[in-house]
Amino acid sequence: MNEKTVTFIVDGKEIKARPEQTIMKACDEAGVYIPRLCAFKDLSPFGSCRVCTVKVNGRPQAACTQPVGEGIVVESQTAEIQQIRRNIIDMLFVEGNHFCMFCEKSGNCELQAMAYRLGILAPKFPYMFPVRGVDASHPDIFIDWNRCILCARCIRTSCEIDGKNAYGFIGRGPHKRVATNSSAGLKGTDADVSDKAPANCPVGSLMYKRIGYAVPIGCRLYDKNPIGSDIEMKKTT
Amino acid sequence: MTEKSTMKTIHIEPITRVEGHGKVSILLDENNVVKQARLHVVEFRGFERFIQGRLYWEVPVMVQRLCGICPVSHHLAAAKAMDQIVGVDKLSPVAEKIRRLMHYGQMFQSHALHFFHLVSPDLLFGFEADPAIRNVIGVARKFPELAVQGVMMRKYGQEIIKATAGKKIHGTGAIPGGVNKNLTIEERDVFLKDIDQMMAWCRSALKIAKDYTLQHFEEIKDFGSFDSNHLSLIRADGAMDLYHGNLRAIDAGGKKIFDQVNYNSYRDYIAEEVRDWSYMKFPFIKSLGTEKGWYRVGPLARVNTADFIDTPEAEAARKEFKNVTKDKPNNITMAYHWARMIELLHSGEKINALLHDGDLQGTDLVVKGHRRDEGVGLVEAPRGTLFHHYRVNENDQVVMANLIVSTTNNNEPMNRAVSRVAKDYLSGKPQITEGLRNHIEVAIRAYDPCLSCATHAMGRMPLEITLIGHEGQVLERKAY
Structure with a gap:
């Protein structure tokens, strides 16, 4: 079968894609990793974190939502774009309370892994130290708002995969946060231990209870290979 | 260090070659006679408060941040408490032995660090030697083989911690109900390769400490010394057990208090x-009250309370140690160093035995039980008995934490040691030299205090700043 393809350029490399694909999808298939946090393979594009910002014909776009186009020129690994990504990650760190040293997601955390990949040693912006709580009222799941980066993966997973509506955003601007669909908190929702939503949280915010540190240091997701390695490995195989 | 002769107050700040930050203040009258000497800890941590609300399985990883030297002790004490929270009273053999190996590795590295890096300058060069020489660099220059031993022994212990906890400092190995990894054959063989060398160095370190104590006995027997009660964990059969046991307290003459x-x-x-x-804070035995109930913990207390040590070389060393005081408890502050090296040897023997135990390669890592609301975990940390106590609500969140840290247990003894040395060596001297001031630090160092660990509480510690004039009058007092 003769599929219609488009050809475009990413950092000087020619990539072929199907016209309905986003830049990120096409790059993933070609083994070119574009950093991202809110984007997730099993969820529809959302475009909120902007970590996947690339320049398309000179204009900043979110690679997770921007469709490919014949002949477009995409810049991703340039110094300028990488610095934009570092700034976003920096801001996410200081805007919440991310204490990697005891966080059970450490080693499996995409925010932490992204910081390592981008070479961030310490945030350059001042910490905001917001006062945020924990909702541990559910017997099997908990939310730690200190670590939430507002990527909406939990909200989207609950809707698109779990077939529920357990989470949603409330508030605007700096007051925006993920809320549960019950005034009684998590225990009042239909969230369940079999839900995929906690598994898809990129940070240690929505978590299954009592997993803790069951995976030893050295065997965690990003202990040996940086985030994005799975995609980049396609390039060599 | 600062000295203001017109103030009639000497501050030794910071105290060097100890873990954490503290200061000593010594008040003198117009004839330079010591009126009062106190050890103050100037750090403020707040762990007992800020872990409230956190999930219980986070606690062993979180609270170990109290310390960078003996995090394993906090990690294990908290994990033992959390074992109780998850309803586990007995771990699988592999989990128990992996934790013990981690603990002996910790004991090994901490005791080696203290003896070779922090204390040896005093013992090798003398309390009043030139401070430019009386330091670890001076030791490395004059006794390079000793310095290397210290570094390599510490490394060995740290590598054991890494193999069992995942990291040399602040690992995650102990989890509620067990551990998250075993020891592979490959990891084990790395340690077996060097164990004979480590044991040889343990023996030579013990000999240095023993010889020093015996050769300087007349001058050190009263140095910062005093009769005291002693407290430690003890195995059911009366053996020294650094990881688990029941509490035993004895008085200065050896009579059991409980x-x-x-x-x-x-x-x-x-x-x-x-x-x-x-x-x-100042812990005390309730039945004896605050005046008489304070006690020592740590190596000296443990060797005093134990009926025996269950490893042959350390047991022989213990008997020699006890002969000095005719089988009665040893109340000599400087004897801590000798006792500590007996424990170093004991830890080496324990590590050696564990490395030959096939259980360490087992795969039954975690036991499950029925959830409880309260858990207490104690271990014998390098510096002494360490208490962790938590309550957890139905949502799995910590609602109460109480930690009694090893150094806290030794608070009153350290203050007594400081006071005695100040009165014996500084009182009435026309000039207080650096060497004399170091005598105070030598007495504190004997306890190997960890001042960062010792100030973990929050909410019950009054903070008060007092401004004292040159004649001792209070100029201003401000409470926070």
Whole structure:
């Protein structure tokens, strides 16, 4: 079968894609990793974190939502774009309370892994130290708002995969946060231990209870290979 | 260090070659006679408060951040408490042995660090030697083989911690109900390769400490010394056990105050007093009250309380140690160093035995039980008995934490040692030299205090700043 393809350029490399694909999808298939946090393979594009910002014909776009186009020129690994990504990650760190040293997601955390990949040693912006709580009222799941980066993966997973509506955003601007669909908190929702939503949280915010540190240091997701390695490995195989 | 002769107050700040930050203040009258000497801990941590609300399985990883030297002790004490929370009273053999290996590795590296890096300059060069030489660099220059031993022994212990906990500092190995990894054959063989060398160095370190104590006996027997009670965990058969046991307390003459007390009921036996001039609390045995109930913990107390040590070389060393005081408890502050090296040897023997135990390669890592609301975990940390006590609500969140840290247990003894040395060596001297001031630090160092660990509490410690004039009058007092 003769599929219609488009050809475009990413950092000087020619990539072929199907016209309905986003830049990120096409790059993933070609083994070119574009950093991202809110984007997730099993969820529809959302475009909120902007970590996947690339320049398309000179204009900043979110690679997770921007469709490919014949002949477009995409810049991703340039110094300028990488610095934009570092700034976003920096801001996410200081805007919440991310204490990697005891966080059970450490080693499996995409925010932490992204910081390592981008070479961030310490945030350059001042910490905001917001006062945020924990909702541990559910017997099997908990939310730690200190670590939430507002990527909406939990909200989207609950809707698109779990077939529920357990989470949603409330508030605007700096007051925006993920809320549960019950005034009684998590225990009042239909969230369940079999839900995929906690598994898809990129940070240690929505978590299954009592997993803790069951995976030893050295065997965690990003202990040996940086985030994005799975995609980049396609390039060599 | 600063000295203001017109103030009639000497401050030794910071105290060097100890873990954490503290200061000593010595008040002198117009004839330079010591009126009062106190050890103050100037750090403020707040762990007991800020872990409230956190999930219980986070606690062993979180609270170990109290310390960078003995995090394993906090990690394990908290994990033992969390074992109780998850309803596990007995771990699988592999989990128990992996934790013990981690603990002996910790003991090994901490004791080696203290003896070779922190204390050896005093013992090798003398208390009043030139401070430019009396330091670890001076040791490395004059006794390079000793310095290398210290570094390599510490490394060995740290590598054991890494193999069992995942990291040399602040690992995650102990989890509620067990451990998250075993020891592979490859990891084990790395340690077996060097164990004979480590044991040889343990023996030579023990000999240095023993010889020093015996050769300087007349001058050190009263140095910062005093009679005291002693407290430690003890195995059911009376053996020294650094990882688990029941509580035993003896008085200065060896008479048991209490014995084989299940540590879950520690609050029936131990209480803590708050004094307004220190962030560190003052624990005491309830039945004896605050005046007579204070006690020593750590290597000296453990060797004193134990009926025997279950490893042959350390047991032989213990007998030699006890012969000095005719089988009675040893109340000599400087004897801590000798006792500590007996424990170093004991830890080496234990590590050696564990490395030959096939259980370490087992795969039964975690045991499950029925959830409880309260857990207490105690271990013998390098510096002494360490208490962790938590309550957890139905949502799995910590609602209460009480930690009695090894150094806190030694608070009163350290203050007594400081006071005695100040009165014996500094009182009436026309000039207080650096060497004389170091005598105070030598007495504190004997306890190997960890001042960062010791100031973990929050909410019950009054903070008060007092401004004292040159004639001792209070100019201003401000409470926070």
